Amino acid sequence: MLEKNQIVEVDIIDLTHEGQGVAKLDGFVFFVDNALPGERIKMKILKLKKNIGFGKVEEWLSISADRNQDLDLTYLRTGIADLGHLNYPAQLAFKKKQVETSLRKIAGLTDITVADTIGMDSPFAYRNKAAVPVRRVNGQLETGFFRKNSHDLIPIEDFYIQHPEIDQVIAFTRDQLRKLDLKPYDEKEQTGLIRNIIVRRGHYSGQLMLVLVTTRPKIFRVETLVERLTTAFPNLVSIIQNINDQNTNAILGQEFRLLHGSETIVDTMLGNEFEISAPSFYQVNTEMAEHLYQVAIDFAAVDSEDIVIDAYSGIGTIGLSFAKQVKHVYGVEVIPEAVADSLKNAERNGISNVTYVCDSAEAAMQNWVKEGIQPTVIVVDPPRKGLTDSFIKASASVQPDKLVYISCNVATMARDIKLYEELGYKLTKVQPTDLFPNTHHIEVVGLLEKRN
Incomplete structure (x- = not known):
């Protein structure tokens, strides 16, 4: 009889479409993060339902030849790179x-x-857009990504699959928000000002757009913030405020305000130029x-x-x-x-x-x-x-x-x-x-x- 917290040995026989390992034991199908087909593991049972269960790897008894051993597990825990533990040729297959x-x-x-x-050819640092939450962690304003299936923010500076300049803009903006003592959003209390930072970057043009999602219209010392951002990033041609005062998981609200530059950035796709606005x-x-x-x-x-x-x-x-x-x-x-x-x-x-x-x-x-x-x-x-x-x-x-x-x-x-x-x-x-x-x-x- 299987029970919660029990440690069992299982073989991983498949992957779900979301990249979780699949094991079968005593009539149960188990789903296990960070486990790959061909691996034998010691698994801790986390949860049992009618005929499915969820487990975690306690120890690898054998390791797949397709495993990428170099991955920082933060990217798995947040879902940023939920197939990153599989090497790239195996991902494509x-x-x-x-x-x-x-x-x-x-x-x-x-x-x-x-x-x-x-x-x-190089399956990293490819994203031209990022939308990251801003929250308080250990008393300090942080940017990062939520742990999977939770609203617990894990602070991150290198997002692995985003263009490095986008990561730099996010980290710099975070530092300026701290210096100006602007308050991060608190979901439980429905307080604070800064909810999200969105950055878009033209792949060919290099033009940058920054969107600050706030709970209310007024941003304290916003001119100082804009000046510091545009001095640090001369290619930041668009800074926009979006106001979202709703208690919702949706990132953007209805109202946009232009704080600096243009409403759009421009980039090229198959030889045509495109104007890209914040919500498009x-x-x-x-x-x-x-x-x-x-x-x-x-x-x-x-x-x-x-x-x-x-x-x-x-x-x-x-x-x-x-x-x-x-x-x-x-x-x-x-x-x-x-x-x-x-x-x-x-x-x-x-x-x-x-x-x-x-x-x-x-x-x-x-x-x-x-x-x-x-x-x-x-x-x-x-x-x-x-x-x-x-x-x-x-x-x-x-x-x-x-x-x-x-x-x-x-x-x-x-x-x-x-x-x-x-x-x-x-x-x-x-x-x-x-x-x-x-x-x-x-x-x-x-x-x-x-x-x-």
């Missing part, structure tokens, strides 16, 4: 297997070939996003007669990458600021054969159908929850030759592909791309083609 498993189990596809995951979505790994979008363009194999619908168009990164090769691009995005950005970005790049609307993807799709717009290619890049049935049915009903599906959640993608297959489309190509090295996240591009 693991992600390919995740895609194959989801397509087989959820979409029921057994005959599709999944390409090897496209990886990075922009892929956090520019180098690999270019690979991802190039795969989507190659899969679509467009020509000058094609009409493309870009659903979930964001600030226009995907649609504008297609535009110069096709007749027209129609984009839809639900965030008004992102639509405004996409229109500015089209103008900035001298692209006129695009139309952007602010609406839900479902509604815009139905309106375009009523207007008689006949797309030959539809590109979708939905959030983690995937597509709605109504969008899938509407998009299939206009009978495009091809649907290019870009996904950050292969499980919902597989679910959606199953419905597309029922509606007369066939998945013909799948390319995983590693936009988030050292984490369990994976981006995938799939090509669906209309059956004759």
